[in-house]
Amino acid sequence: MERRDGEIPTKRSNLSDGGGSEDRLSALPDDLLLQILLKLVDTAVAARTSVLSSRWRRLWTLLPKLWFYPGTEPLAIRAALESHEAAALRDLDITLLDATPESVAGWLPIAARRLPGHLKLVNIFEPDESDGQAREIVAFLLPCFQNATSIHLELGYLGMALHPLGVFARLTDLNLTCVELHGPCMLGEAVSSPRCPSLQRLIVHGARGLGNFTIHSHSLKRLMLRNVHGLEQLTVIAPALLSLSVICCFHSTTTMNQPVATISSPQLLSLIWVDAYDPRFTQLGEMENLQRLSTYPFFVYGHNDSHKVVNSYTMKLLSHFKLIQTLNFKLLYPLEITNHEYLMEDITRLPNIVVMNLHIEPKAHSFGTSLFHLLSMCTGVRKLTITLDCKTSHPVQTVCSAGCVCDQTPNWKTEELTLNCLKRLNLSNWGATDHEAALVKRLLEWATVLQTMTVTFDRSVAGSKAKEFCQMLQIFSRPEICMRGPHFV
Amino acid sequence: MAATTADGSKVVGGGEKSNVDEESKMITLFSSDGERFEVTQEAAAMSQTIHHMMEDGCVDDEGVHLPNVGSSILAMVIEYCNRHVASPDEKEDIRSFDAGFVNVEHHTLFDIIRAANYLDVKELMDLCCQTVADSIKSKSVEEIRELFGIVNDFTPEEEAEIRKENQWAFE
Numbered sequence: 001m002e003r004r005d006g007e008i009p010t011k012r013s014n015l016s017d018g019g020g021s022e023d024r025l026s027a028l029p030d031d032l033l034l035q036i037l038l039k040l041v042d043t044a045v046a047a048r049t050s051v052l053s054s055r056w057r058r059l060w061t062l063l064p065k066l067w068f069y070p071g072t073e074p075l076a077i078r079a080a081l082e083s084h085e086a087a088a089l090r091d092l093d094i095t096l097l098d099a100t101p102e103s104v105a106g107w108l109p110i111a112a113r114r115l116p117g118h119l120k121l122v123n124i125f126e127p128d129e130s131d132g133q134a135r136e137i138v139a140f141l142l143p144c145f146q147n148a149t150s151i152h153l154e155l156g157y158l159g160m161a162l163h164p165l166g167v168f169a170r171l172t173d174l175n176l177t178c179v180e181l182h183g184p185c186m187l188g189e190a191v192s193s194p195r196c197p198s199l200q201r202l203i204v205h206g207a208r209g210l211g212n213f214t215i216h217s218h219s220l221k222r223l224m225l226r227n228v229h230g231l232e233q234l235t236v237i238a239p240a241l242l243s244l245s246v247i248c249c250f251h252s253t254t255t256m257n258q259p260v261a262t263i264s265s266p267q268l269l270s271l272i273w274v275d276a277y278d279p280r281f282t283q284l285g286e287m288e289n290l291q292r293l294s295t296y297p298f299f300v301y302g303h304n305d306s307h308k309v310v311n312s313y314t315m316k317l318l319s320h321f322k323l324i325q326t327l328n329f330k331l332l333y334p335l336e337i338t339n340h341e342y343l344m345e346d347i348t349r350l351p352n353i354v355v356m357n358l359h360i361e362p363k364a365h366s367f368g369t370s371l372f373h374l375l376s377m378c379t380g381v382r383k384l385t386i387t388l389d390c391k392t393s394h395p396v397q398t399v400c401s402a403g404c405v406c407d408q409t410p411n412w413k414t415e416e417l418t419l420n421c422l423k424r425l426n427l428s429n430w431g432a433t434d435h436e437a438a439l440v441k442r443l444l445e446w447a448t449v450l451q452t453m454t455v456t457f458d459r460s461v462a463g464s465k466a467k468e469f470c471q472m473l474q475i476f477s478r479p480e481i482c483m484r485g486p487h488f489v
Numbered sequence: 490m491a492a493t494t495a496d497g498s499k500v501v502g503g504g505e506k507s508n509v510d511e512e513s514k515m516i517t518l519f520s521s522d523g524e525r526f527e528v529t530q531e532a533a534a535m536s537q538t539i540h541h542m543m544e545d546g547c548v549d550d551e552g553v554h555l556p557n558v559g560s561s562i563l564a565m566v567i568e569y570c571n572r573h574v575a576s577p578d579e580k581e582d583i584r585s586f587d588a589g590f591v592n593v594e595h596h597t598l599f600d601i602i603r604a605a606n607y608l609d610v611k612e613l614m615d616l617c618c619q620t621v622a623d624s625i626k627s628k629s630v631e632e633i634r635e636l637f638g639i640v641n642d643f644t645p646e647e648e649a650e651i652r653k654e655n656q657w658a659f660e
């Protein structure tokens with residue numbers, strides 16, 4: 001709009017801003033205008049306000065948080081960071097599309113120098129035909145963030161190397177998702193105490209190039225390693241660690257490495273080990289305070305070696321413990337059982353279990369036999385939750401095929417079991433079938449000191465059927481047992 | 490929705506005037522222009538400022554003086570708080586209430602922002618700031634100036650320089 005110098009344009013009357021031509025917006029103090037600009041959630045849009053009037057010129061540079069979206073040129077991010085008021089910046093949230101190492105390297109060092117808060121960098125990777133070409137530069141260098149408190153990188157397997165120097169002095173949370181790690185600096189060196197003295201939570205979810213991970217950390221409280229492809233050796237010396245999860249790293253669909261691991265975390269409360277385990281190579285050390293343990297799911301029936309191998313990990317891991325406060329355990333059934341071997345009896349003993357959270361994916365089969373076998377080996381259980389997962393079944397199927405052998409040896413129907421410590425029984429997401437009814441009756445007979453029973457049903461179960469089931473239970477139950485659930489009267 | 494009671498105080502919202510009401514203890518707020526408002530403690534506590542004063546025992550029998558908030562704006566803030574504590578779970582209703590609530594002239598909206606900031610009512614701040622942001626979001630610089638009456642005090646040369654400086658944002 002052409003304007004002669006010095007002329008103040010007449011304000012056109014605007015129905016939505018009736019009354020006065022005052023600019024009440026610009027009269028708001030900086031901090032309130034910044035709150036409005038923050039709601040734009042887009043740095044480019046906020047930066048455009050710089051040209052509104054002199055009052056607005058540098059306002060956006062005081063924003064504590066900057067967002068950048070796919071489509072923003074890397075040079076633009078750099079320019080924005082350079083114009084921005086260094087002291088004001090706290091958090092950065094950047095999403096890129098098909099970033100290259102060079103483009104990231106263009107602005108990351110500036111961010112590293114200035115950022116005192118949280119960095120989230122997501123690279124959306126779209127596999128492309130032309131991506132087969134070798135890149136000249138395969139990885140960007142992650143600089144040392146001396147002030148950042150939290151870094152979350154989801155890189156779509158963009159190559160990343162770690163700077164060998166510098167201390168991440170204030171970093172408490174680090175999340176590396178889908179990263180491809182390049183040397184020479186090892187991840188373990190970068191995240192151990194000397195260089196990450198405040199690190200409390202570390203997640204590596206999907207990684208390549210991490211064959212050997214060794215971390216020594218005095219501050220670490222939670223560690224999760226998941227899908228760390230090709231992991232060959234793991235060493236964790238973390239005296240303050242409370243929670244450790246190792247999931248599909250040594251053993252996955254593509255690898256089967258010896259689970260060479262040394263863990264020293266005597267304060268550990270929670271262990272999730274859904275991975276290969278071999279007491280010859282996997283040293284878990286003393287975990288006297290362990291409260292919760294989760295293992296691989298157990299294949300009730302198997303038709304190939306891999307099922308037996310995975311089951312053996314679970315059994316060996318369980319043998320490491322004498323007592324488990326809370327065990328999270330899952331039983332998996334296949335759709336068809338014929339030509340499968342019944343593997344449940346490979347479990348010959350269980351440690352002393354106080355609380356068992358059992359998940360069963362029955363795929364419409366009878367599960368009484370395997371449940372009986374399991375319970376016969378942990379008769380000291382005090383609280384038992386049995387959750388049925390019917391979602392993975394064929395939606396229409398409610399009974400398995402005729403002549404199925406799942407209930408061929410129904411010892412649970414006739415044999416006795418003394419669960420004389422079991423006080424609380426939760427049945428979660430059940431289907432109100434006849435098989436289940438028969439099973440619950442037996443459970444009530446075995447659990448002679450039962451005090452409370454809670455029953456909930458899967459969403460697909462009709463209200464009337466659920467009520468009928470609960471009525472049957474109430475008749476069968478004993479007066480001292482408190483029955484709980486939405487379908488009980 | 491305001492009714493004037495016998496002693497001249499205004500009761501805003503659905504609550505009955507009651508000085509000693511066990512179920513919904515009332516608190517008195519005074520606007521900058523001296524008007525009295527009776528509010529339930531629960532609604533008043535949506536203001537972190539007032540909430541902290543109540544917790545620290547700084548609220549005496551007389552009530553709380555709010556020298557920074559005028560009566561018409563205070564009435565609106567109270568209406569917002571009353572509505573949000575009344576049925577916090579009815580998301581659909583609340584959403585349409587909020588939409589109607591911010592459908593006011595800009596200068597009123599800005600006054601509410603100032604009041605919500607002073608009183609520290611986070612949800613109201615978020616709502617009003619988002620409303621203003623939404624009206625900025627999809628507009629050109631000229632449209633924004635026009636909408637809010639912002640006077641362009643740059644010379645054409647200055648403006649061109651700033652556009653160049655922040656070129657990356659204009660592309």
